[in-house]
Amino acid sequence: MNELNSKLLERAVTEVGKLPGVGRKTAMRLVLHLLRGGTDEVEALANALVHLKREVKYCQVCHNLSDTDTCPICADKSRDASMVCVVEDIRDVMVIENTMQYHGLYHVLGGLISPMDGIGPSNLQIDSLCRRIETGGVKEVIFALSSTMEGDTTAFYIFRQLEKIPLKDVELKYSTIARGISVGEELEYADELTLGRSIINRIQYNGK
């Protein structure tokens, strides 16, 4: 589609078209839909996005997205603080929560180690995970990462880092969610039942 007559329309279509998976034709369809609707609706959408971006916080403990300094999961005393589930991003927290099979805490890395995309360990929340483990109280680290090369690399890297930490009286257990999800499949698209079972059937790294 060529440059549009209306500069206002052109700008809106260009901005919407920057979203992932939204081409120029889809962007046009979405913008025309908004044009047909009320001004209120457009402003509600715009405000929701700007407010989210400006005001959103990340949990100081687990780096989950939160409206408060400490997210409701970390703040929930009824949860098992001896288990930490390491995930790639906040979507993974949501899907695992939806299975209702896990009652421990999380640690959101914010990505996976991927040299191809220029993401190294320092770009992820790995240091803060080490500090959480050093502080003590954690007995088990569960890796719930995508079953891809990046996921496996990240889990192995973190495992090696955590092994270096001297811990008194506690032997840290490591596990990974069962490979119930197919190899190459991304975590966020797994169905809740499979994901739930794969958490229950997590496999101990050291065979204990």
Next chain:
Amino acid sequence: MNELNSKLLERAVTEVGKLPGVGRKTAMRLVLHLLRGGTDEVEALANALVHLKREVKYCQVCHNLSDTDTCPICADKSRDASMVCVVEDIRDVMVIENTMQYHGLYHVLGGLISPMDGIGPSNLQIDSLCRRIETGGVKEVIFALSSTMEGDTTAFYIFRQLEKIPLKDVELKYSTIARGISVGEELEYADELTLGRSIINRIQYNGK
């Protein structure tokens, strides 16, 4: 997906999920993409939408979307003002403009007659089309509407309305865009109705 922990996120996902063809999972993916990007990008998107909605105008003549009172097409003196192409919405203007085969003017109805959706002739820009014809100067009305029941009904209704208009010295011509098999389409995959119509409306080689 259940209610989200973060109210800010929940609100953004709900608003984005109201867009046509965007489900809750897609909305979440789009919102998280915006979260990962800069504040500038989110504000650019939000501003573009709000500005478009607040400041956009519709051409007084053809009801095409425009930044000015009269759209660039209607204002262009080099175009053939004796032809008016009747289309459903502004997207149709764009696709026809992109063909670069039409040099007349347009008339954007803003929809099609559809009793099922509660859209009658009074909801469309039909009266203003009648006034354009009454004013004189138009020699041909081209219907470029969808080949659906709604499109055919709308064209027939408008045709009947325009026929009632008394015109001096001019016999108004009516035409509709050709229905036939697409360029590059294989004959065996064309549907029977389209193929039938393309045989009835066959074009003589010698232009007679």
